[in-house]
Amino acid sequence: MASTASRPLTRRTHILVDTLVIDVRREADGRAVLTPRGELVHGCAGILSRALAGVSPGSPRIDLDMARVTFMDTAALQFLDTLDAYGRRHAVPVTATGWTGQPRRILELAGLDTTDPLNPAERPARPRSTPPVSSMVAAERTEQLLLLRQELDQLREALTTRPVIDQARGILMAAHGCTSRQAWDILREVSQRSNTKLRAVAAMITTGTQPDAPPPPEEIRTALRVAIESRRL
Structure with a gap:
């Protein structure tokens, strides 16, 4: 008979409302891994709250893998606030990593850490001896910023x-x-x-x-x- 200790302790819960599904999995070390799939739009914070309610009280940490989130608007900020509040209330470390595509661009535009907005890494100070950025690169970055601002304006309009x-x-x-x-x-x-x-x-x-x-x-x-x-x- 195989030892149960060698098997990962997994439990999957699917919560579906509109365009967001959250998969809840418990790993062998006890931590809970949540995998949202779909869009972070109106109502996503409530979906997260219900998913977190299914997490074992003894979980030492909560990790969210955001790689399958394909779209988000400003409602994602409430989603992150809900996750952060849960971690503080239960004194449990929480992370939200794996951002890609459009959600990552929105985090950049909002000035949030694109690796883990809840646990931003300290950015090293730029050495004074570093040469200035070329005008071509600066122009490209300016154009990208304008495009991101236009996209954010459209997202805000879409929200209302x-x-x-x-x-x-x-x-x-x-x-x-x-x-x-x-x-x-x-x-x-x-x-x-x-x-x-x-x-x-x-x-x-x-x-x-x-x-x-x-x-x-x-x-x-x-x-x-x-x-x-x-x-x-």
Whole structure:
């Protein structure tokens, strides 16, 4: 008979609400590993609270692997606050690592540590003898910062106008078999190509599905067609 001590003590719990799933696993050393999958949007903090409620009280630490989070808006800050508050309340170390893609860019823009925003590493002071950054690199960084700011502005707008945007994303997902993230990217590209606010684009797409509704303007239809074809949906 195999010894139970040699087997990892694992327990998986799946909590699903909207676009976020959190997998809870207990390792052999007792620590809890949480793996969120999906999007950190409105309601994500509540999902995390319910996942944490299923963690064994004796867990010596809580580690979150964020590598499978594909999208987040400003609701992610409440998600991190909930995790941090849990760690302080139970006197348990907590980490949130593995950030990639769009979530990592948002952390950069927000000035948070992209390795672990709850446990930021101290950045070494830059030596005075270090030569100045070339104008080409500085220009590239400025352009990247502007793009990130534009993306954050769109995220803030999406947060306040989420219902109509969610409807438009659902329509695109049903019509073209794309993912939630792909639908968001399509809406954003159409907004940029047509120089139209994201909410207005979403409203036109949503209204266009109603009986006897007029089609969206030509520039919106053209931008939508290009955005969809570029992803070969």
